[in-house]
Amino acid sequence: MKSIYGCIRGLLLAACCVTLAWAxxxxxxxxxxxxxxxxxxxxxxxxxxxxxxxxxxxxxxxNVALAGCDLGLGAGIVTGAYAQLPRWFEDTQRVxxxxxRLVSCLTDLQGLDEAELLKxxxxxxxxxxxxxxxxxxxxxxxxxxxxxxxxAHPAAQAAYDLGHGVFYYRAGPHxxxxxxCHGESGKRIRLQVLPKxxxxxxxxxxxxxxxxxxxxxxxxxxxxxxxxxxxxxQRLPQLRYGSEVAIGLTMFLAKNAEGGIMTAPNITR
Ligand code: HEC
Numbered sequence: 001m002k003s004i005y006g007c008i009r010g011l012l013l014a015a016c017c018v019t020l021a022w023a024x025x026x027x028x029x030x031x032x033x034x035x036x037x038x039x040x041x042x043x044x045x046x047x048x049x050x051x052x053x054x055x056x057x058x059x060x061x062x063n064v065a066l067a068g069c070d071l072g073l074g075a076g077i078v079t080g081a082y083a084q085l086p087r088w089f090e091d092t093q094r095v096x097x098x099x100x101r102l103v104s105c106l107t108d109l110q111g112l113d114e115a116e117l118l119k120x121x122x123x124x125x126x127x128x129x130x131x132x133x134x135x136x137x138x139x140x141x142x143x144x145x146x147x148x149x150x151x152a153h154p155a156a157q158a159a160y161d162l163g164h165g166v167f168y169y170r171a172g173p174h175x176x177x178x179x180x181c182h183g184e185s186g187k188r189i190r191l192q193v194l195p196k197x198x199x200x201x202x203x204x205x206x207x208x209x210x211x212x213x214x215x216x217x218x219x220x221x222x223x224x225x226x227x228x229x230x231x232x233x234q235r236l237p238q239l240r241y242g243s244e245v246a247i248g249l250t251m252f253l254a255k256n257a258e259g260g261i262m263t264a265p266n267i268t269r
Contacts, residue, residue: 051137060110100242163252204260
């Protein structure tokens with residue numbers, strides 16, 4: 001009796017594993033199909049075009065374009081800028097990622113209101129996010145560029161160290177850290193493969209493919225969005241946009257991706 005029961009349980013388990021594997025591969029296939037359907041077209045281009053318009057059109061109370069915005073390579077230069085972010089900025093005396101740097105430019109140069117901008121940082125239902133569009137445009141201008149982030153400045157090193165610390169910090173009701181889900185290869189959750197973010201191959205693959213157009217949401221999402229969504233999965237308090245923790249984690253991931261070639265914005269699940 002016992003052995004029959006064991007056998008049935010074994011069969012059920014095997015069937016379950018096959019179903020899991022099938023569902024996993026069908027998700028991946030669906031994305032592959034979706035990519036094939038678009039061919040060389042990527043819906044992220046719509047965000048890039050809107051971002052370019054936002055970058056070049058005089059806007060805000062000061063009615064200026066963003067030609068004066070320095071993303072690290074000089075005022076107005078976008079080509080290759082993202083592949084060297086986050087970085088230390090003399091003018092703001094801060095280490096900034098792309099999104100927090102954009103907030104500085106939009107508020108300081110154009111005179112826009114920070115609270116208003118952040119209200120629609122990921123879109124607010126009625127309004128698409130200007131920050132996501134600008135990010136798409138700027139990131140696309142780094143396609144083919146090699147990730148090369150400097151931590152020579154002590155503040156940049158401190159940001160990296162903070163990100164490293166947070167990555168391993170266990171907290172929340174499940175006592176998870178980022179490393180719990182992303183520290184080993186081959187882990188999965190609800191059928192999704194969890195990318196290993198600590199070895200160079202995994203880190204490069206993950207970092208250089210973000211931001212991405214998420215098929216499941218019909219939206220382009222940036223690294224700040226990705227991180228706050230993982231904070232949510234970890235059941236941590238909401239991650240503040242442009243905070244030291246967000247920038248530190250980005251610095252840690254970007255530095256681990258050193259040498260990777262930027263391919264974003266990509267099509268993601
Ligand atoms: C409970 C598990 C879990 C925890 C904890 C977690 N993540 Fe994630 N993370 C995921 C899942 C699941 C995905 C894939 C989501 C998807 O494909 O939609 C993901 C995706 C990512 C990605 C994008 C990788 C890629 O290849 O697209 C990054 C970067 C990331 N997480 C960073 C972090 C950081 C940093 C932390 C810690 C603050 C963290 N995650 C904590 C589950 C987790």
